[in-house]
Amino acid sequence: MATLLLALTILSLVVAGIEADQSVTITLLDSAVAKGAVCLDGTPPSYAYSPGFGDGVDNWHVIFDGGGWCRNVAECLDRSKHYLGSSAKLISEVNGSVYFNGMLGNNSTFNPDFYNWHVFKIFYCDGSSFMSNVEDVDPMYNLTYRGARIYDAMMDELLRIGMGNAKNALLSGGSAGGLATILHCDKFQSLFHDTTRVKCISDSGFFIHGQHFFGGDWRESFFSRVVSTHGLTNMLPTSCTSKFSPTLCLFPENLVPDIQTPLFLIESAFDAYQIAVTLFPAKGPQWISCNSNLMLCNSTEIEIMKDFRFILINTLKSTIANSSSKRGYLVHSCWRHGHMEDISGSTCSLIVGNGLANKNIAEVVGDWYFDRSEFQEMDMVNNLPRNCTGDDLPILEKKCSDYYIHHQMP
Numbered sequence: 001m002a003t004l005l006l007a008l009t010i011l012s013l014v015v016a017g018i019e020a021d022q023s024v025t026i027t028l029l030d031s032a033v034a035k036g037a038v039c040l041d042g043t044p045p046s047y048a049y050s051p052g053f054g055d056g057v058d059n060w061h062v063i064f065d066g067g068g069w070c071r072n073v074a075e076c077l078d079r080s081k082h083y084l085g086s087s088a089k090l091i092s093e094v095n096g097s098v099y100f101n102g103m104l105g106n107n108s109t110f111n112p113d114f115y116n117w118h119v120f121k122i123f124y125c126d127g128s129s130f131m132s133n134v135e136d137v138d139p140m141y142n143l144t145y146r147g148a149r150i151y152d153a154m155m156d157e158l159l160r161i162g163m164g165n166a167k168n169a170l171l172s173g174g175s176a177g178g179l180a181t182i183l184h185c186d187k188f189q190s191l192f193h194d195t196t197r198v199k200c201i202s203d204s205g206f207f208i209h210g211q212h213f214f215g216g217d218w219r220e221s222f223f224s225r226v227v228s229t230h231g232l233t234n235m236l237p238t239s240c241t242s243k244f245s246p247t248l249c250l251f252p253e254n255l256v257p258d259i260q261t262p263l264f265l266i267e268s269a270f271d272a273y274q275i276a277v278t279l280f281p282a283k284g285p286q287w288i289s290c291n292s293n294l295m296l297c298n299s300t301e302i303e304i305m306k307d308f309r310f311i312l313i314n315t316l317k318s319t320i321a322n323s324s325s326k327r328g329y330l331v332h333s334c335w336r337h338g339h340m341e342d343i344s345g346s347t348c349s350l351i352v353g354n355g356l357a358n359k360n361i362a363e364v365v366g367d368w369y370f371d372r373s374e375f376q377e378m379d380m381v382n383n384l385p386r387n388c389t390g391d392d393l394p395i396l397e398k399k400c401s402d403y404y405i406h407h408q409m410p
């Protein structure tokens with residue numbers, strides 16, 4: 001699980017590097033060390049911050065980075081040796097800076113709703129979606145499990161630099177960061193005045209249990225080991241653990257119904273990560289080639305993907321139906337995992353054939369965030385996974401800027 005995600009994340013760093021020029025320096029939060037808020041390897045946690053400007057100075061977007069989980073000492077030790085478990089390694093692997101793009105980008109042409117916001121990205125180095133808080137350091141390998149403390153230390157830092165006075169605040173994250181968003185959304189909301197508009201977006205964070213579907217036992221046992229390795233039993237929301245076991249309280253379907261803060265879910269019904277990684281943990285070469293090129297999938301595999309879509313859609317629908325307050329969601333049919341951090345997944349998604357109701361994913365999210373319109377839609381037309389790759393970046397950017405020029409509100 002970790003390996004594939006690693007590959008996906010490194011790829012996205014590289015892709016972002018080619019397409020953008022908004023380079024943002026990574027900062028170590030040294031003050032966190034005194035609070036015991038450190039990465040698996042003991043280095044301080046880190047973030048990348050781009051200050052807001054113009055009429056965005058009172059708006060804050062906080063993003064959790066993603067990258068799977070570790071579920072035993074060996075996996076956590078492995079993570080501590082690269083960027084998902086060590087800020088020192090992160091900084092050396094990416095040469096000290098990252099690129100902000102998509103809904104994080106500062107160019108108004110491509111990101112009209114959020115371009116001038118404060119953008120604060122929290123790097124992921126604890127392996128538990130920012131939930132662990134184990135006092136003792138692992139005696140054998142010096143591993144520290146302190147994700148929840150990292151979250152708290154980052155919030156202290158954000159308040160110190162002015163987030164407490166926000167007019168608008170948004171917490172988001174992709175993948176394991178999308179799960180972190182679901183787990184921390186209400187706590188985040190509680191940092192603000194009643195007058196602040198606070199909302200959360202979970203991007204590809206709706207990991208389904210699918211108990212009776214391929215991999216059901218494996219998914220459950222995976223999260224069970226995440227719970228035990230990171231000591232999460234008493235860290236998960238009590239609104240969930242009062243009804244379900246701690247293991248089941250890492251599945252969003254059991255968490256989302258109790259969240260009080262407005263929440264939006266961006267998902268693919270053919271989530272590339274869940275299908276590629278969590279259905280057949282022991283993957284054969286045929287499944288791997290089908291996942292890397294959809295044209296090579298055989299009829300059995302296509303049926304399995306259609307069944308996955310059916311289960312995801314139904315799980316999401318009943319989760320929404322069971323929810324105390326209203327949710328927004330967009331479920332599309334492109335083969336994808338993660339959207340907000342690049343233009344093809346968010347602000348320019350229509351150009352690659354991905355969107356609903358004739359809108360880019362970022363436009364839908366902007367309309368929902370600013371209360372211009374609600375959105376609860378799934379692609380019910382395409383029941384096969386689509387490859388929404390599109391053109392090379394310069395052509396995509398050109399088509400996208402033409403799109404926005406012609407869709408500008410008078």
Ligand SMILES: *[C@@H]1O[C@H](CO)[C@@H](O)[C@H](O)[C@H]1NC(C)=O
Pocket residue numbers: 021022023024106107108
């Ligand atoms: C966007 O960020 C880049 C890199 O930090 C900077 O050079 C550029 O001036 C910024 N653009 C705007 C519109 O702020």
Ligand SMILES: *[C@@H]1O[C@H](CO)[C@@H](O)[C@H](O)[C@H]1NC(C)=O
Pocket residue numbers: 017093094095
């Ligand atoms: C970091 O710098 C090295 C040496 O200049 C280069 O080979 C490598 O590709 C860079 N990595 C990234 C992620 O930019």
Ligand SMILES: *[C@@H]1O[C@H](CO)[C@@H](O)[C@H](O)[C@H]1NC(C)=O
Pocket residue numbers: 107108109110397401
């Ligand atoms: C935004 O990107 C467009 C297209 O690449 C470019 O023409 C424009 O100068 C950029 N705007 C800013 C403010 O950087």
Ligand SMILES: *[C@@H]1O[C@H](CO)[C@@H](O)[C@H](O)[C@H]1NC(C)=O
Pocket residue numbers: 140141142
């Ligand atoms: C753990 O940390 C202690 C104190 O910093 C050090 O002496 C020891 O060598 C470390 N052990 C390992 C396995 O890295």
Ligand SMILES: *[C@@H]1O[C@H](CO)[C@@H](O)[C@H](O)[C@H]1NC(C)=O
Pocket residue numbers: 284286287298299300301
């Ligand atoms: C399709 O591929 C799977 C492996 O992913 C294999 O088990 C199955 O037999 C194949 N089915 C057909 C109809 O070729």
Ligand SMILES: *[C@@H]1O[C@H](CO)[C@@H](O)[C@H](O)[C@H]1NC(C)=O
Pocket residue numbers: 291292293294295335387388389
């Ligand atoms: C999608 O299409 C691109 C370009 O044709 C191809 O390189 C890629 O392998 C395809 N991806 C999948 C998952 O089919």
Ligand SMILES: *[C@@H]1O[C@H](CO)[C@@H](O)[C@H](O)[C@H]1NC(C)=O
Pocket residue numbers: 253254315318319322
């Ligand atoms: C929603 O509630 C129904 C009835 O209480 C329950 O059977 C179902 O499992 C719940 N769905 C989810 C996704 O939690």
